[in-house]
Structures are given as C-alpha cells and as structure tokens.
Amino acid sequence: xxxxxxxxxxxxxxxxxxxxxxxxxxxxxxxxxxxxxxxxxxxxxxxxxxxxxxxxxxxxxxxxxxxxxxxxxxxxxxxxxxxxxxxxxxxxxxxxxxxxxxxxxxxxxxxxxxxxxxxxxxxxxxxxxxxxxxxxxxxxxxxxxxxxxxxxxxxxxxxxxxxxxxxxxxxxxxxxxxxxxxxxxxxxxxxxxxxxxxxxxxxxxxxxxxxxxxxxxxxxxxxxxxxxxxxxxxxxxxxxxxxxxxxxxxxxxxxxxxxxx
Numbered sequence: 001x002x003x004x005x006x007x008x009x010x011x012x013x014x015x016x017x018x019x020x021x022x023x024x025x026x027x028x029x030x031x032x033x034x035x036x037x038x039x040x041x042x043x044x045x046x047x048x049x050x051x052x053x054x055x056x057x058x059x060x061x062x063x064x065x066x067x068x069x070x071x072x073x074x075x076x077x078x079x080x081x082x083x084x085x086x087x088x089x090x091x092x093x094x095x096x097x098x099x100x101x102x103x104x105x106x107x108x109x110x111x112x113x114x115x116x117x118x119x120x121x122x123x124x125x126x127x128x129x130x131x132x133x134x135x136x137x138x139x140x141x142x143x144x145x146x147x148x149x150x151x152x153x154x155x156x157x158x159x160x161x162x163x164x165x166x167x168x169x170x171x172x173x174x175x176x177x178x179x180x181x182x183x184x185x186x187x188x189x190x191x192x193x194x195x196x197x198x199x200x201x202x203x204x205x206x207x208x209x210x211x212x213x214x215x216x217x218x219x220x221x222x223x224x225x226x227x228x229x230x231x232x233x234x235x236x237x238x239x240x241x242x243x244x245x246x247x248x249x250x251x252x253x254x255x256x257x258x259x260x261x
Contacts, residue, residue, distance in 0.1 A: 012224035019225030023232020030165035035255040050207030051214050052165040057201040067190030074191045081195040084154025092162035093206035116166035117256035123174040124249040162203040
C-alpha cells in the first residue's frame, strides 16, 4: 500500500472516530476534527476549517434526519438560531475575504480555534454548575427575552463557526440548556444539530469560494464518519456521561494548548 492510499485510510479512520463521538454526544465535529487535521496531518488551518465545515454540514444533516424521525427537533428554536447565525456568518466570511485568507488567516484561525476549544471544555466541565446558577427569568420559553437571547447566541455561534469551525456541540447545547431549562435534553441536542446544518453549509461554501477546502480530503473523511455517526447514535444510551465528558474536556484543553504553543 503506497503512502497516498495509507493517508486516505488514516483520514477515514479519523473521520470514523470523530463521527462516532458526534453520534454519541453531539460534540466533536469542529472541536476535534479541525485540530486533528492541523496537528496530526499537517493540514493548513484555513484548509482544515473550510473542509471541516463541509464535513460537518453533511454529518449533521445525517444527524438531523435521525432526530427528525424521532421528532426531537424544536424548529422554533432552530429558526431563532438561524436568524442570528446566518447574517454574522456571512459577515465573517466577507471579513476573511478582505483579510486575504491565504496569507493572514493562520494566526487568526489558530487563536480563535484555541479559545473556542477551551470554552467548549469549560462548558463540559461546568455544565451542572452553570445550570444551577441560571437566572429564573430564563424559565419562560415563550418570552420575547428568551427569543432575543436565542438570536443573540446564534449570532455569536455564526462568527465562531465561520472562523474556526467550532461553536456548536457542547457550547451550543449548554447555552440552550440555560435558555430552555425545561425542555428535554434530546430535544435541545436535536435542535442544535439541525441549526448546525445551514450554518456549516453556508460557511463551508464560503470557504470553498475562498479556495480553502480540500474535496479529496472531505471524501476520505466522510467514508469513515458517516458509519461512525450512525454507530455512535445507536450506542449513545449506554455510554457513561460523566466519564465521557471529562475525557473529552481534557482532550480539548490539551489540543488548545498544543495549538497555541
């Protein structure tokens, strides 16, 4: 087996592992795949981000189909998130275009990605404490304040995802738990995954136009990730939540430090 074919199978193996984590927890797409491509395979940060965004759009679409079949998506929440994220994503892509992404983006993407990874790890570790401290005003899921907070959060995610490919997953689900504390967890996860599809698709197309995607790499990742997503979804019930959350948080912190130094 020559080096090229070996590398393709390594990409597929990485895609399977990350896809499995996405299927189990809803976390791991941008948080793990982008730094994995940068650190393990030496992919340029802009190419890693752009390719991962299209990868996430396809894998999250598969997850949306599953959650849609089980009716665990709140399309009202998805609509509010999209109302905030799509405009800021488009604005972020325009900013990257004027910054000349091929020349100046390496340091920007690395720093934003590291910060997003640390924030994701923090939400995994402090989720219960954050929920305990949530203000009582967030109990009304139908108020205008709640809708405005959802749109505002979507706007923040739109920027993070477009620049670093990280922002949904643990951050998204934890924020939705704070805003909608009375909704079932499966419904929040399903809504977060459904929101990620149009956002990552838009951001991914934007990076493709900017020339920062590798379609050959994308295909190799998807060969492994799609079976991983479905398998992870099937076994998710039996995985100890606390152990998985701690292991994933440690991995994210180590990766963020490695990217910075």
